Amino acid sequence: FQPAVPMRAAALRSRLPYSRSWVVPTVSRLFNTLSSNQDLAQKRIEVARAKKAAWKRSVLETNKRHLHIKRITEEKEQSTDFQVPALYALKVSVCEELRNELHLSGRERRGRVFIELGSPATRSLKSLKYDIHAFFKALKKSTFVLSACLPEVAEDGSIVVPEDLTNTKMWKIETDEDVNKTFAMADEHFQSAPASLKRPSISLHLAKDPNAPPPPPPPAYLEGMANPAASETMTMLSFYSFPPSGIEDPEDFAMQLRRKWKPFNPLGRIYVAKEGVNAQMSVATNVLENFIDCCRSIPQLGTYMENGVNVDPKPIPVEEFATAGVPINGKPAPPFRNLHIRVRNQIVADGLDKPLDWQSAGYDMPPLEWHEKLKEAKELREQAAGTTADQNKDIPVILDCRNDYETNIGKFDGAEPLETTNFRESWDVLGKRLEDVPKDAPIMTYCTGGIRCVKVGAYLTQELGFTNVSRLAGGIIAYDRTIEEKAADEQPLFRGANMVFDGRLGRQITDDKLGSCATCGGETSLISNCLNDNCHKRMIQCETCRTAFHGTCSDACRQRLVNNGMLSQRLHGDSSQTSVADSSEEKTTPYRTLDEYSTGHSSPAPSLYHEMELNTQSYLPSGSHMVSGFEQGRLLTNLASMTREGRILELGTFTGYATACFLEGAANVASAISLDSAGNQSSGPYVLSLERDQRAFNLAAAHMNVMTEHGTGEAGAEAACSLRASGEADFVETVLEDVVSVVYDNAATCDLLKVSDALATMEEMARGESSQIDQPSPFDLVFVDADKTRLLEYVDACLASDLVLKKGGMIVVDNVLWKGLVLGAAGSSPLLIDGEGSGDAEIKKNRRARRLASKMHRFNSAIAKDPRCEVLLLQVRDGLSMIRKK
Numbered sequence: 001f002q003p004a005v006p007m008r009a010a011a012l013r014s015r016l017p018y019s020r021s022w023v024v025p026t027v028s029r030l031f032n033t034l035s036s037n038q039d040l041a042q043k044r045i046e047v048a049r050a051k052k053a054a055w056k057r058s059v060l061e062t063n064k065r066h067l068h069i070k071r072i073t074e075e076k077e078q079s080t081d082f083q084v085p086a087l088y089a090l091k092v093s094v095c096e097e098l099r100n101e102l103h104l105s106g107r108e109r110r111g112r113v114f115i116e117l118g119s120p121a122t123r124s125l126k127s128l129k130y131d132i133h134a135f136f137k138a139l140k141k142s143t144f145v146l147s148a149c150l151p152e153v154a155e156d157g158s159i160v161v162p163e164d165l166t167n168t169k170m171w172k173i174e175t176d177e178d179v180n181k182t183f184a185m186a187d188e189h190f191q192s193a194p195a196s197l198k199r200p201s202i203s204l205h206l207a208k209d210p211n212a213p214p215p216p217p218p219p220a221y222l223e224g225m226a227n228p229a230a231s232e233t234m235t236m237l238s239f240y241s242f243p244p245s246g247i248e249d250p251e252d253f254a255m256q257l258r259r260k261w262k263p264f265n266p267l268g269r270i271y272v273a274k275e276g277v278n279a280q281m282s283v284a285t286n287v288l289e290n291f292i293d294c295c296r297s298i299p300q301l302g303t304y305m306e307n308g309v310n311v312d313p314k315p316i317p318v319e320e321f322a323t324a325g326v327p328i329n330g331k332p333a334p335p336f337r338n339l340h341i342r343v344r345n346q347i348v349a350d351g352l353d354k355p356l357d358w359q360s361a362g363y364d365m366p367p368l369e370w371h372e373k374l375k376e377a378k379e380l381r382e383q384a385a386g387t388t389a390d391q392n393k394d395i396p397v398i399l400d401c402r403n404d405y406e407t408n409i410g411k412f413d414g415a416e417p418l419e420t421t422n423f424r425e426s427w428d429v430l431g432k433r434l435e436d437v438p439k440d441a442p443i444m445t446y447c448t449g450g451i452r453c454v455k456v457g458a459y460l461t462q463e464l465g466f467t468n469v470s471r472l473a474g475g476i477i478a479y480d481r482t483i484e485e486k487a488a489d490e491q492p493l494f495r496g497a498n499m500v501f502d503g504r505l506g507r508q509i510t511d512d513k514l515g516s517c518a519t520c521g522g523e524t525s526l527i528s529n530c531l532n533d534n535c536h537k538r539m540i541q542c543e544t545c546r547t548a549f550h551g552t553c554s555d556a557c558r559q560r561l562v563n564n565g566m567l568s569q570r571l572h573g574d575s576s577q578t579s580v581a582d583s584s585e586e587k588t589t590p591y592r593t594l595d596e597y598s599t600g601h602s603s604p605a606p607s608l609y610h611e612m613e614l615n616t617q618s619y620l621p622s623g624s625h626m627v628s629g630f631e632q633g634r635l636l637t638n639l640a641s642m643t644r645e646g647r648i649l650e651l652g653t654f655t656g657y658a659t660a661c662f663l664e665g666a667a668n669v670a671s672a673i674s675l676d677s678a679g680n681q682s683s684g685p686y687v688l689s690l691e692r693d694q695r696a697f698n699l700a701a702a703h704m705n706v707m708t709e710h711g712t713g714e715a716g717a718e719a720a721c722s723l724r725a726s727g728e729a730d731f732v733e734t735v736l737e738d739v740v741s742v743v744y745d746n747a748a749t750c751d752l753l754k755v756s757d758a759l760a761t762m763e764e765m766a767r768g769e770s771s772q773i774d775q776p777s778p779f780d781l782v783f784v785d786a787d788k789t790r791l792l793e794y795v796d797a798c799l800a801s802d803l804v805l806k807k808g809g810m811i812v813v814d815n816v817l818w819k820g821l822v823l824g825a826a827g828s829s830p831l832l833i834d835g836e837g838s839g840d841a842e843i844k845k846n847r848r849a850r851r852l853a854s855k856m857h858r859f860n861s862a863i864a865k866d867p868r869c870e871v872l873l874l875q876v877r878d879g880l881s882m883i884r885k886k
């Protein structure tokens, strides 16, 4: 054993620059010193990481504890033979001074904290304060002192908290001994208290600690700041930063931004990734300077916001702001509704297989210099007619690095668009375009706000070896502002409209209409997204066609809107459904495909479903293609409606679309057999759905609550829509209990179960050993829609045991045609994949798709031969296999 202090001193001595090794500065010693400094830095990073991990663990533990306590209270409240006081209830109130100083919200000022019998908080002041802090997060642990009294029970059985906190019955809790005494008194008081007091209780009063250090002064950027709500205008702005050491913990950084920006009430969309930050925002103009100062004070933004904050030259009056975006669902919309700070893998998805050095990306050319260079380039081009390539080498290559729908409505004179539909395609296009261009030739690049050109510049210099690359600083936005502010007598060399990434979509810079309407071919600069949300294609479309096609891109999409009965709702903002039979659309629009015809002659899905899809797109966009959707969803409802008892098991809930379809079907069964109470785990209509992803589970839980509280019609759709409109992303992030239970229409029960692996849970059920939920009695239908690599195991568990699926029951397996690739896997055609690219990432993705297609083919072949069942493989959506258990 060695004492800790000397050991620390020795370690420090060997690392500090003034240790003996520094006195004789030989090269090797200097090197040693440097490397030990690096060690020290590394150690610090490790300590910081360990602290963060410990903090995360403690948050998880606290959450777990809350849930545990909730369960105990519920169980105890239900059980009649409750004897032991397992929990103490502390009624906590916070003094006025602390409330104001810490800006406590209603829930944080007063509430109940439960303390378990025998837990450290019943013995030590520190633990008691810790537990109170765990419930009242806004309280700082050291800023309060405690006083206590015992609650009185009124004649009517209600619990009275003394009004007069200075009353003599109150005592201070200052030591561990006081804590012990207080809990002992609560026990004693409980013995003689009336039965309406369910457990030993203590009233606690929290007052400001007179010895607490004064709160830190507000940051300078908040001093004397105006009230953003009083601003008459809003200012659009954007910025990006690629800090050289990256962002260590993007989740944590995103939280920091939310906290620091709260006083400004900004709106916008911000992406945070390890590589940096990319923000498009609107901020009240009266606090714009304060907001910019705040951003500058954040080290990861500060000096790394290349070209500072790109501010739109014209603030928008608040009344105009409310309607400055492209209308959504036929209703006027602002450019941004909420503040969304999202963590992503990259702030601009580039598809490169390794990150480059974003600090070394060519010359960031100020807008006025860019303007002059373009004029020179124009002159050079005019003089160059009929001259040799060698004489033309000074003419710069001007590259527009945006996508085709952006360059089609506006670009700089003489610029060459890359004609990409996605930024990831740029690398191949650049390679081909610049194949024969000398490495020292001048190359000028630009994009909307400059961020894409950082990546293009890095690629051109580091990967393709060009030495004379420049990019327009701050992109077209900064150019537009600079010309307007500093060279108003000059004609802008950018013609047409600049597409921006907020609800306005396009900002007209000159009156030129360079785009041609995707529908009629006429001139236009209007850009929008197809109103059929299943398509949502970004398109250029003139005002006339926009009206004629009701904001959709084609006949097919317009027809979809009509079929879904949402046209009138979307265009006029009313909730009345268009009656398909009465609709003139139905009579006059010819059907171009059988698909369109079939959808056109099916009953529309209830309105809730569409909102569920939109919520999925909004909260879990990368998985939104997984939702079952209209055709398959309706089929699932019908199948569920035809089952004997309406008992359905779904593997892979995702956001609850198919779950809702099944619940609808189960309720149909209940009404067909005139059940007068809802089914449950043991008998009658019941849906059990298993999911492992917390965020998907939370959104599904919210959807199921909406469905059961408001139904699937207009009221349900409105409630589901408000999940999105509230902008409260937090509900998908919180940890819910692992089981969420709802009853629909008093006819069918649905349990959502959060599991770590649906297959393991199902195998437990097959053995009759379900650990998370009481063993449910067997199901009529099992929908297999979780991980696609273990389909045989899922189906086998259903076929092998009658505890999961009844004899004669049905297994439905999704995605069995795997985008048509099973044909290739069966050797019938080459394995072609739509839009097959040649980049490494694309090749990897395709390899995975092929591997899965082979697995799917093996599954289809095996199950078709299995004597325990009969199979019908339907070409619905991505292929549905209907497997009847014999």
Ligand SMILES: C[S@@+](CC[C@H](N)C(=O)[O-])C[C@H]1O[C@@H](n2cnc3c(N)ncnc32)[C@H](O)[C@@H]1O
Pocket (backbone or CB within 6 Å): 626, 627, 628, 629, 651, 652, 653, 654, 655, 656, 657, 658, 659, 690, 691, 692, 693, 696, 755, 756, 757, 758, 759, 785, 786, 787
């Ligand atoms: C295709 S989606 C389900 C779509 C949903 N059934 C619908 O129709 O809307 C697949 C879901 O299964 C979940 N999942 C995948 N593997 C799982 C597993 N082993 N256990 C539980 N859930 C799983 C995924 O998180 C994902 O949400």
